[in-house]
Amino acid sequence: MDTTVTPAGPGRWSGVVTDRWDALNGRPNGGYLLALALTGLQQGAAFPDPLVLACFYQRPARHGVFEMAVEVVRTGRTVETRQVVMYQEDKEVLRAVATFSDFDTFDGRKAELGSPPDLPPPEECPDQLGGDAPHIPITARFDYRAPAKDRWSTGRPTGDPTIEAWMRLRDGREPDSRVMALATEAVYPTVFELGGVATTVTLELTAHFRARPAPGWMAIRASTRHVGRGYAEEDFEIWDSSGVLACQSRQLARLIEQPR
Protein backbone atom coordinates (compact mmCIF):
# COMPACT_ATOMS: atom_id res chain seq x y z
CA MET A 1 0.00 0.00 0.00
CA ASP A 2 3.10 2.23 -0.15
CA THR A 3 2.84 3.43 3.44
CA THR A 4 6.30 2.52 4.73
CA VAL A 5 7.77 5.04 7.15
CA THR A 6 11.32 5.21 8.51
CA PRO A 7 12.51 6.75 11.80
CA ALA A 8 13.94 10.24 11.26
CA GLY A 9 14.69 11.37 14.80
CA PRO A 10 12.69 11.51 18.05
CA GLY A 11 8.98 11.55 17.15
CA ARG A 12 9.82 12.01 13.48
CA TRP A 13 9.27 9.72 10.54
CA SER A 14 9.93 9.98 6.85
CA GLY A 15 8.66 8.27 3.73
CA VAL A 16 7.72 8.75 0.12
CA VAL A 17 4.45 9.76 -1.51
CA THR A 18 4.39 7.48 -4.55
CA ASP A 19 2.66 8.19 -7.85
CA ARG A 20 0.67 4.95 -7.63
CA TRP A 21 -2.35 6.48 -5.86
CA ASP A 22 -3.03 9.59 -7.90
CA ALA A 23 -6.65 10.60 -8.27
CA LEU A 24 -8.66 12.22 -11.04
CA ASN A 25 -6.97 15.60 -10.56
CA GLY A 26 -3.47 14.16 -11.08
CA ARG A 27 -2.56 14.53 -7.43
CA PRO A 28 -2.02 11.95 -4.68
CA ASN A 29 -5.45 10.82 -3.45
CA GLY A 30 -6.60 12.21 -0.10
CA GLY A 31 -7.37 8.73 1.21
CA TYR A 32 -3.80 7.66 0.48
CA LEU A 33 -2.56 10.67 2.47
CA LEU A 34 -4.98 9.74 5.27
CA ALA A 35 -3.55 6.19 5.31
CA LEU A 36 -0.04 7.69 5.48
CA ALA A 37 -1.09 9.95 8.38
CA LEU A 38 -2.60 6.98 10.21
CA THR A 39 0.58 4.99 9.62
CA GLY A 40 2.62 7.79 11.23
CA LEU A 41 0.20 8.01 14.15
CA GLN A 42 0.40 4.25 14.75
CA GLN A 43 4.20 4.18 15.20
CA GLY A 44 4.85 3.29 18.83
CA ALA A 45 1.22 3.84 19.81
CA ALA A 46 0.11 2.36 23.15
CA PHE A 47 -2.99 0.78 21.54
CA PRO A 48 -3.46 -0.79 18.11
CA ASP A 49 -6.93 0.34 17.03
CA PRO A 50 -7.88 3.86 15.94
CA LEU A 51 -11.30 4.91 17.26
CA VAL A 52 -11.49 8.32 15.64
CA LEU A 53 -9.23 10.21 13.24
CA ALA A 54 -9.71 13.83 12.11
CA CYS A 55 -7.53 15.20 9.32
CA PHE A 56 -7.21 18.79 8.08
CA TYR A 57 -5.67 19.02 4.60
CA GLN A 58 -3.51 22.14 4.28
CA ARG A 59 -1.85 21.90 0.85
CA PRO A 60 -1.89 19.50 -2.09
CA ALA A 61 0.71 16.78 -1.63
CA ARG A 62 3.36 16.05 -4.27
CA HIS A 63 5.13 12.88 -5.26
CA GLY A 64 8.34 12.44 -3.28
CA VAL A 65 9.71 12.61 0.22
CA PHE A 66 7.66 13.61 3.25
CA GLU A 67 8.44 14.04 6.95
CA MET A 68 6.05 13.56 9.83
CA ALA A 69 6.20 14.87 13.41
CA VAL A 70 4.18 12.79 15.85
CA GLU A 71 3.13 14.10 19.27
CA VAL A 72 1.73 11.92 22.06
CA VAL A 73 -1.07 14.10 23.44
CA ARG A 74 -2.25 11.90 26.27
CA THR A 75 -1.92 8.23 27.18
CA GLY A 76 -4.71 7.03 29.44
CA ARG A 77 -5.57 3.63 30.81
CA THR A 78 -7.76 2.63 27.85
CA VAL A 79 -7.19 5.29 25.18
CA GLU A 80 -4.31 7.31 23.75
CA THR A 81 -4.54 10.48 21.69
CA ARG A 82 -1.81 11.44 19.23
CA GLN A 83 -1.27 14.16 16.66
CA VAL A 84 0.71 14.09 13.43
CA VAL A 85 1.83 16.89 11.14
CA MET A 86 3.01 15.88 7.67
CA TYR A 87 5.49 18.11 5.82
CA GLN A 88 6.89 18.27 2.31
CA GLU A 89 9.77 20.68 1.74
CA ASP A 90 9.14 22.06 5.24
CA LYS A 91 5.58 23.05 4.37
CA GLU A 92 2.64 21.53 6.20
CA VAL A 93 0.60 19.24 3.98
CA LEU A 94 -1.85 18.00 6.62
CA ARG A 95 -2.39 17.61 10.33
CA ALA A 96 -4.39 14.86 11.94
CA VAL A 97 -5.40 13.92 15.47
CA ALA A 98 -6.48 10.41 16.45
CA THR A 99 -7.56 8.51 19.53
CA PHE A 100 -6.54 4.86 19.79
CA SER A 101 -7.76 1.97 21.89
CA ASP A 102 -7.67 -1.83 21.87
CA PHE A 103 -10.75 -3.59 20.52
CA ASP A 104 -9.61 -6.82 22.21
CA THR A 105 -9.80 -5.48 25.74
CA PHE A 106 -13.29 -4.06 25.91
CA ASP A 107 -16.72 -4.67 24.63
CA GLY A 108 -20.14 -3.23 25.29
CA ARG A 109 -23.60 -2.58 24.02
CA LYS A 110 -24.46 -3.10 20.37
CA ALA A 111 -27.45 -1.70 18.50
CA GLU A 112 -27.43 -1.32 14.72
CA LEU A 113 -30.17 0.84 13.23
CA GLY A 114 -28.49 1.12 9.85
CA SER A 115 -28.09 -1.59 7.25
CA PRO A 116 -25.42 -2.52 4.72
CA PRO A 117 -25.81 -1.49 1.07
CA ASP A 118 -28.44 -3.59 -0.70
CA LEU A 119 -26.23 -4.91 -3.49
CA PRO A 120 -26.23 -8.08 -5.58
CA PRO A 121 -23.29 -10.34 -4.65
CA PRO A 122 -19.93 -9.02 -5.91
CA GLU A 123 -19.60 -11.86 -8.43
CA GLU A 124 -22.81 -10.62 -10.07
CA CYS A 125 -21.57 -7.01 -10.27
CA PRO A 126 -19.21 -6.02 -13.09
CA ASP A 127 -15.82 -4.52 -12.26
CA GLN A 128 -16.49 -0.88 -13.14
CA LEU A 129 -12.87 0.23 -13.18
CA GLY A 130 -11.11 -2.59 -15.03
CA GLY A 131 -8.49 -0.72 -17.04
CA ASP A 132 -10.95 1.98 -18.06
CA ALA A 133 -9.03 4.91 -16.68
CA PRO A 134 -5.29 4.30 -17.09
CA HIS A 135 -4.69 8.03 -16.53
CA ILE A 136 -6.07 7.68 -12.96
CA PRO A 137 -3.61 5.36 -11.17
CA ILE A 138 -5.76 4.77 -8.07
CA THR A 139 -8.47 3.16 -10.21
CA ALA A 140 -6.01 0.36 -11.07
CA ARG A 141 -5.46 -0.43 -7.39
CA PHE A 142 -9.05 -1.38 -6.54
CA ASP A 143 -11.45 -4.03 -7.68
CA TYR A 144 -14.64 -1.95 -7.71
CA ARG A 145 -17.93 -3.75 -8.32
CA ALA A 146 -21.25 -1.99 -8.83
CA PRO A 147 -24.49 -3.10 -10.50
CA ALA A 148 -24.26 -0.29 -13.06
CA LYS A 149 -21.72 2.12 -14.41
CA ASP A 150 -21.77 5.59 -12.88
CA ARG A 151 -23.71 8.05 -14.99
CA TRP A 152 -21.70 11.28 -14.56
CA SER A 153 -18.78 9.91 -16.60
CA THR A 154 -21.08 9.36 -19.56
CA GLY A 155 -22.36 12.94 -19.42
CA ARG A 156 -25.78 11.95 -18.05
CA PRO A 157 -25.54 12.51 -14.27
CA THR A 158 -28.37 11.02 -12.20
CA GLY A 159 -28.85 14.04 -9.96
CA ASP A 160 -28.68 11.65 -6.99
CA PRO A 161 -25.37 11.99 -5.08
CA THR A 162 -25.33 8.43 -3.70
CA ILE A 163 -22.95 5.54 -4.41
CA GLU A 164 -23.15 1.89 -3.31
CA ALA A 165 -20.47 -0.58 -4.38
CA TRP A 166 -18.16 -3.42 -3.41
CA MET A 167 -14.46 -2.64 -3.05
CA ARG A 168 -11.25 -4.47 -2.31
CA LEU A 169 -7.59 -3.96 -3.09
CA ARG A 170 -6.42 -5.83 -6.17
CA ASP A 171 -3.11 -6.77 -4.53
CA GLY A 172 -4.93 -9.09 -2.12
CA ARG A 173 -4.30 -7.02 1.01
CA GLU A 174 -7.23 -7.56 3.37
CA PRO A 175 -9.07 -4.60 4.92
CA ASP A 176 -7.66 -3.02 8.07
CA SER A 177 -7.77 0.50 9.49
CA ARG A 178 -5.29 1.85 6.92
CA VAL A 179 -7.13 0.27 4.01
CA MET A 180 -10.39 1.75 5.31
CA ALA A 181 -8.78 5.19 5.73
CA LEU A 182 -7.65 4.92 2.11
CA ALA A 183 -11.08 3.78 0.92
CA THR A 184 -12.97 6.71 2.49
CA GLU A 185 -11.62 8.98 -0.25
CA ALA A 186 -10.84 6.48 -2.99
CA VAL A 187 -14.20 6.64 -4.79
CA TYR A 188 -15.25 9.45 -7.13
CA PRO A 189 -17.01 12.30 -5.30
CA THR A 190 -20.76 11.71 -4.93
CA VAL A 191 -21.46 15.27 -6.08
CA PHE A 192 -20.27 14.33 -9.59
CA GLU A 193 -23.78 12.89 -10.05
CA LEU A 194 -25.18 16.42 -9.63
CA GLY A 195 -23.44 17.33 -12.88
CA GLY A 196 -21.09 20.17 -13.68
CA VAL A 197 -18.59 19.50 -10.89
CA ALA A 198 -15.01 19.26 -12.20
CA THR A 199 -13.40 18.14 -8.95
CA THR A 200 -13.56 18.59 -5.20
CA VAL A 201 -11.01 19.73 -2.63
CA THR A 202 -11.31 18.10 0.78
CA LEU A 203 -10.84 20.51 3.68
CA GLU A 204 -11.37 18.05 6.49
CA LEU A 205 -12.30 14.41 6.99
CA THR A 206 -13.23 12.64 10.24
CA ALA A 207 -13.41 8.85 10.38
CA HIS A 208 -14.82 6.67 13.14
CA PHE A 209 -13.42 3.15 13.28
CA ARG A 210 -15.95 0.83 14.86
CA ALA A 211 -14.50 -2.65 14.37
CA ARG A 212 -11.57 -4.55 12.90
CA PRO A 213 -13.02 -5.46 9.52
CA ALA A 214 -13.54 -9.11 8.57
CA PRO A 215 -11.50 -10.25 5.54
CA GLY A 216 -13.07 -10.00 2.10
CA TRP A 217 -15.11 -7.44 0.24
CA MET A 218 -15.97 -4.06 1.72
CA ALA A 219 -19.48 -2.81 0.93
CA ILE A 220 -19.41 0.97 0.72
CA ARG A 221 -22.10 3.61 0.73
CA ALA A 222 -21.31 7.26 0.00
CA SER A 223 -23.87 10.04 0.05
CA THR A 224 -24.16 13.81 0.07
CA ARG A 225 -27.20 15.62 1.42
CA HIS A 226 -26.19 19.22 1.97
CA VAL A 227 -24.57 21.39 -0.70
CA GLY A 228 -24.30 25.11 -0.03
CA ARG A 229 -22.04 28.06 -0.88
CA GLY A 230 -20.01 25.73 -3.08
CA TYR A 231 -19.25 23.31 -0.24
CA ALA A 232 -20.56 19.78 0.18
CA GLU A 233 -20.45 17.24 2.95
CA GLU A 234 -19.94 13.59 2.03
CA ASP A 235 -20.79 10.70 4.32
CA PHE A 236 -19.08 7.35 3.76
CA GLU A 237 -19.80 3.96 5.33
CA ILE A 238 -17.73 0.78 5.10
CA TRP A 239 -19.50 -2.47 5.98
CA ASP A 240 -17.30 -5.54 6.26
CA SER A 241 -18.02 -8.96 4.75
CA SER A 242 -19.77 -10.08 7.96
CA GLY A 243 -22.23 -7.16 7.72
CA VAL A 244 -20.65 -5.02 10.47
CA LEU A 245 -20.25 -1.25 10.07
CA ALA A 246 -16.47 -1.09 10.40
CA CYS A 247 -15.87 2.56 9.47
CA GLN A 248 -17.93 5.71 9.05
CA SER A 249 -16.53 9.01 7.80
CA ARG A 250 -17.68 12.48 6.87
CA GLN A 251 -15.79 15.10 4.94
CA LEU A 252 -16.31 18.75 4.03
CA ALA A 253 -15.14 19.60 0.51
CA ARG A 254 -15.10 22.61 -1.77
CA LEU A 255 -16.59 22.06 -5.23
CA ILE A 256 -14.65 23.17 -8.30
CA GLU A 257 -17.21 23.77 -11.04
CA GLN A 258 -16.62 22.84 -14.67
CA PRO A 259 -16.08 25.85 -16.95
CA ARG A 260 -19.27 26.62 -18.87
Place this chain on the structure above:
Amino acid sequence: MDTTVTPAGPGRWSGVVTDRWDALNGRPNGGYLLALALTGLQQGAAFPDPLVLACFYQRPARHGVFEMAVEVVRTGRTVETRQVVMYQEDKEVLRAVATFSDFDTFDGRKAELGSPPDLPPPEECPDQLGGDAPHIPITARFDYRAPAKDRWSTGRPTGDPTIEAWMRLRDGREPDSRVMALATEAVYPTVFELGGVATTVTLELTAHFRARPAPGWMAIRASTRHVGRGYAEEDFEIWDSSGVLACQSRQLARLIEQPR
Protein backbone atom coordinates in the same frame (compact mmCIF):
# COMPACT_ATOMS: atom_id res chain seq x y z
CA MET B 1 -22.77 32.85 27.31
CA ASP B 2 -19.77 33.00 29.69
CA THR B 3 -17.16 32.71 26.96
CA THR B 4 -15.03 35.79 27.71
CA VAL B 5 -11.32 35.30 27.17
CA THR B 6 -8.47 37.62 28.17
CA PRO B 7 -5.00 37.88 26.57
CA ALA B 8 -2.41 35.95 28.58
CA GLY B 9 0.72 36.32 26.44
CA PRO B 10 1.54 35.73 22.76
CA GLY B 11 -1.02 33.26 21.40
CA ARG B 12 -2.36 32.60 24.87
CA TRP B 13 -5.74 33.37 26.39
CA SER B 14 -7.30 32.76 29.75
CA GLY B 15 -10.83 32.60 31.10
CA VAL B 16 -13.10 30.86 33.54
CA VAL B 17 -15.24 27.75 33.18
CA THR B 18 -18.39 28.78 35.07
CA ASP B 19 -20.80 26.45 36.85
CA ARG B 20 -23.75 27.77 34.84
CA TRP B 21 -23.50 25.17 32.04
CA ASP B 22 -23.15 21.95 33.95
CA ALA B 23 -24.78 18.90 32.40
CA LEU B 24 -26.47 15.82 33.80
CA ASN B 25 -23.22 14.37 35.13
CA GLY B 26 -22.44 17.48 37.22
CA ARG B 27 -19.62 18.56 34.93
CA PRO B 28 -19.33 21.46 32.49
CA ASN B 29 -21.22 20.54 29.31
CA GLY B 30 -19.11 19.52 26.32
CA GLY B 31 -20.92 22.01 24.08
CA TYR B 32 -19.98 24.82 26.45
CA LEU B 33 -16.34 23.70 26.25
CA LEU B 34 -16.65 23.59 22.45
CA ALA B 35 -17.97 27.16 22.45
CA LEU B 36 -15.01 28.18 24.63
CA ALA B 37 -12.59 26.45 22.24
CA LEU B 38 -14.18 28.22 19.28
CA THR B 39 -13.94 31.55 21.12
CA GLY B 40 -10.21 31.00 21.61
CA LEU B 41 -9.76 29.99 17.98
CA GLN B 42 -11.58 33.13 16.80
CA GLN B 43 -9.25 35.57 18.59
CA GLY B 44 -7.36 37.47 15.88
CA ALA B 45 -8.49 35.06 13.16
CA ALA B 46 -8.11 36.27 9.56
CA PHE B 47 -11.70 35.25 8.71
CA PRO B 48 -14.86 35.40 10.81
CA ASP B 49 -16.73 32.20 9.94
CA PRO B 50 -15.74 28.69 11.04
CA LEU B 51 -16.25 26.11 8.29
CA VAL B 52 -15.22 23.03 10.21
CA LEU B 53 -14.18 22.42 13.82
CA ALA B 54 -12.91 19.11 15.24
CA CYS B 55 -12.46 18.76 19.00
CA PHE B 56 -10.81 15.93 20.96
CA TYR B 57 -11.79 15.92 24.63
CA GLN B 58 -8.89 14.77 26.80
CA ARG B 59 -10.05 15.17 30.41
CA PRO B 60 -13.22 16.33 32.19
CA ALA B 61 -13.15 20.10 32.70
CA ARG B 62 -13.63 21.67 36.14
CA HIS B 63 -15.12 24.95 37.24
CA GLY B 64 -12.47 27.66 37.39
CA VAL B 65 -9.60 29.15 35.45
CA PHE B 66 -8.40 27.83 32.11
CA GLU B 67 -5.62 28.77 29.71
CA MET B 68 -5.60 28.34 25.96
CA ALA B 69 -2.69 28.21 23.51
CA VAL B 70 -3.68 29.12 19.95
CA GLU B 71 -1.52 28.26 16.95
CA VAL B 72 -2.04 29.68 13.46
CA VAL B 73 -1.48 26.64 11.26
CA ARG B 74 -1.87 28.23 7.86
CA THR B 75 -3.38 31.43 6.51
CA GLY B 76 -4.38 31.17 2.87
CA ARG B 77 -6.14 33.56 0.53
CA THR B 78 -9.63 32.33 1.42
CA VAL B 79 -9.23 30.06 4.44
CA GLU B 80 -7.23 29.93 7.65
CA THR B 81 -6.60 26.90 9.86
CA ARG B 82 -5.89 27.29 13.58
CA GLN B 83 -5.42 24.96 16.52
CA VAL B 84 -6.20 25.49 20.18
CA VAL B 85 -5.19 23.52 23.26
CA MET B 86 -7.11 24.26 26.47
CA TYR B 87 -5.44 23.62 29.82
CA GLN B 88 -6.57 23.58 33.43
CA GLU B 89 -3.83 23.35 36.07
CA ASP B 90 -1.34 22.68 33.24
CA LYS B 91 -3.21 19.58 32.11
CA GLU B 92 -4.73 19.38 28.65
CA VAL B 93 -8.53 19.40 28.74
CA LEU B 94 -9.13 19.44 24.99
CA ARG B 95 -7.55 20.23 21.65
CA ALA B 96 -9.42 21.50 18.63
CA VAL B 97 -8.54 22.38 15.05
CA ALA B 98 -10.70 24.64 12.90
CA THR B 99 -10.70 26.11 9.42
CA PHE B 100 -12.20 29.58 8.99
CA SER B 101 -13.42 31.53 5.99
CA ASP B 102 -15.69 34.49 5.20
CA PHE B 103 -19.25 33.67 4.14
CA ASP B 104 -19.61 37.20 2.73
CA THR B 105 -16.89 36.84 0.12
CA PHE B 106 -17.86 33.68 -1.66
CA ASP B 107 -20.87 31.79 -2.75
CA GLY B 108 -21.52 28.77 -4.89
CA ARG B 109 -23.78 25.90 -5.73
CA LYS B 110 -26.64 24.97 -3.45
CA ALA B 111 -28.53 21.67 -3.34
CA GLU B 112 -30.43 20.55 -0.28
CA LEU B 113 -31.51 16.92 -0.18
CA GLY B 114 -32.33 16.97 3.51
CA SER B 115 -35.23 18.71 5.20
CA PRO B 116 -35.75 20.47 8.52
CA PRO B 117 -37.42 18.62 11.42
CA ASP B 118 -41.17 18.26 10.85
CA LEU B 119 -42.32 19.99 14.04
CA PRO B 120 -45.43 21.94 14.99
CA PRO B 121 -44.63 25.67 15.43
CA PRO B 122 -42.69 26.41 18.64
CA GLU B 123 -45.65 28.21 20.18
CA GLU B 124 -47.62 24.96 19.93
CA CYS B 125 -44.87 22.91 21.59
CA PRO B 126 -44.55 22.94 25.40
CA ASP B 127 -41.29 24.03 27.00
CA GLN B 128 -39.97 20.66 28.11
CA LEU B 129 -37.30 21.98 30.44
CA GLY B 130 -39.08 24.77 32.31
CA GLY B 131 -37.69 24.46 35.82
CA ASP B 132 -37.97 20.68 35.78
CA ALA B 133 -34.34 19.92 36.44
CA PRO B 134 -32.83 22.56 38.75
CA HIS B 135 -29.92 20.21 39.47
CA ILE B 136 -28.88 20.43 35.79
CA PRO B 137 -27.89 24.10 35.28
CA ILE B 138 -27.69 23.94 31.47
CA THR B 139 -31.39 23.06 31.27
CA ALA B 140 -32.20 26.49 32.74
CA ARG B 141 -30.28 28.25 29.95
CA PHE B 142 -32.37 27.00 27.03
CA ASP B 143 -35.96 27.32 25.98
CA TYR B 144 -36.49 23.80 24.63
CA ARG B 145 -39.76 23.04 22.86
CA ALA B 146 -40.83 19.60 21.74
CA PRO B 147 -44.25 18.11 20.98
CA ALA B 148 -43.90 15.53 23.74
CA LYS B 149 -41.78 14.91 26.78
CA ASP B 150 -38.84 12.55 26.31
CA ARG B 151 -39.63 9.04 27.44
CA TRP B 152 -36.33 7.88 28.94
CA SER B 153 -36.67 10.23 31.93
CA THR B 154 -40.00 8.60 32.84
CA GLY B 155 -38.46 5.12 32.79
CA ARG B 156 -40.16 4.12 29.53
CA PRO B 157 -37.53 4.69 26.80
CA THR B 158 -38.84 4.59 23.23
CA GLY B 159 -36.01 2.48 21.84
CA ASP B 160 -35.66 5.08 19.06
CA PRO B 161 -32.53 7.23 19.50
CA THR B 162 -33.87 10.28 17.68
CA ILE B 163 -34.70 13.78 18.94
CA GLU B 164 -36.40 16.69 17.15
CA ALA B 165 -37.01 19.96 18.97
CA TRP B 166 -36.88 23.75 18.91
CA MET B 167 -34.14 25.48 20.91
CA ARG B 168 -33.06 28.98 21.74
CA LEU B 169 -31.16 30.61 24.57
CA ARG B 170 -33.39 32.08 27.27
CA ASP B 171 -31.17 35.17 27.64
CA GLY B 172 -32.21 36.39 24.18
CA ARG B 173 -28.84 35.85 22.51
CA GLU B 174 -29.44 35.02 18.86
CA PRO B 175 -27.80 31.99 17.23
CA ASP B 176 -24.26 32.33 15.89
CA SER B 177 -21.39 29.89 15.47
CA ARG B 178 -20.66 29.79 19.22
CA VAL B 179 -24.29 29.24 20.14
CA MET B 180 -24.47 26.42 17.57
CA ALA B 181 -21.26 24.86 18.92
CA LEU B 182 -22.85 24.94 22.36
CA ALA B 183 -26.13 23.48 21.10
CA THR B 184 -24.52 20.45 19.42
CA GLU B 185 -23.95 18.92 22.86
CA ALA B 186 -26.60 20.68 24.93
CA VAL B 187 -29.40 18.14 24.46
CA TYR B 188 -29.59 14.83 26.34
CA PRO B 189 -27.81 11.99 24.52
CA THR B 190 -30.05 10.28 21.97
CA VAL B 191 -28.93 6.86 23.28
CA PHE B 192 -30.85 7.51 26.51
CA GLU B 193 -33.94 6.41 24.55
CA LEU B 194 -32.34 2.97 24.18
CA GLY B 195 -32.69 2.56 27.96
CA GLY B 196 -30.10 1.65 30.56
CA VAL B 197 -27.52 4.29 29.62
CA ALA B 198 -26.42 6.35 32.66
CA THR B 199 -24.35 8.90 30.76
CA THR B 200 -22.02 9.29 27.78
CA VAL B 201 -18.46 10.55 27.47
CA THR B 202 -17.68 12.36 24.24
CA LEU B 203 -14.30 11.44 22.75
CA GLU B 204 -14.50 13.65 19.69
CA LEU B 205 -16.93 15.96 17.95
CA THR B 206 -16.64 17.47 14.46
CA ALA B 207 -18.96 20.30 13.42
CA HIS B 208 -19.50 21.72 9.93
CA PHE B 209 -20.76 25.30 9.85
CA ARG B 210 -22.67 25.89 6.65
CA ALA B 211 -24.27 29.33 7.07
CA ARG B 212 -24.60 32.22 9.49
CA PRO B 213 -27.90 31.29 11.14
CA ALA B 214 -30.93 33.55 10.80
CA PRO B 215 -32.22 34.99 14.11
CA GLY B 216 -34.90 33.09 15.99
CA TRP B 217 -35.55 29.49 16.87
CA MET B 218 -33.14 26.71 15.93
CA ALA B 219 -34.79 23.45 14.86
CA ILE B 220 -32.58 20.54 15.89
CA ARG B 221 -32.45 16.90 14.94
CA ALA B 222 -30.23 14.42 16.76
CA SER B 223 -29.95 10.76 15.88
CA THR B 224 -27.82 7.71 16.53
CA ARG B 225 -27.66 4.79 14.15
CA HIS B 226 -24.60 2.77 15.07
CA VAL B 227 -23.90 1.49 18.59
CA GLY B 228 -21.13 -1.05 19.03
CA ARG B 229 -18.57 -2.11 21.65
CA GLY B 230 -20.10 0.42 24.04
CA TYR B 231 -19.52 3.34 21.68
CA ALA B 232 -22.13 5.35 19.81
CA GLU B 233 -22.04 7.98 17.14
CA GLU B 234 -24.50 10.88 17.35
CA ASP B 235 -25.41 13.08 14.42
CA PHE B 236 -26.81 16.55 15.09
CA GLU B 237 -28.34 19.05 12.68
CA ILE B 238 -29.25 22.69 13.34
CA TRP B 239 -31.71 24.30 10.92
CA ASP B 240 -32.19 28.04 11.26
CA SER B 241 -35.51 29.88 11.29
CA SER B 242 -35.33 30.39 7.52
CA GLY B 243 -35.07 26.62 6.93
CA VAL B 244 -31.34 26.54 6.14
CA LEU B 245 -29.06 23.82 7.51
CA ALA B 246 -26.66 26.05 9.45
CA CYS B 247 -24.65 23.42 11.33
CA GLN B 248 -24.13 19.67 11.19
CA SER B 249 -22.08 17.72 13.71
CA ARG B 250 -21.14 14.16 14.55
CA GLN B 251 -19.60 12.86 17.73
CA LEU B 252 -18.21 9.56 18.96
CA ALA B 253 -19.06 8.84 22.61
CA ARG B 254 -18.51 6.04 25.09
CA LEU B 255 -21.63 4.80 26.86
CA ILE B 256 -21.63 4.43 30.64
CA GLU B 257 -24.27 1.83 31.48
CA GLN B 258 -26.56 2.08 34.49
CA PRO B 259 -25.73 -0.41 37.25
CA ARG B 260 -28.15 -3.34 37.13
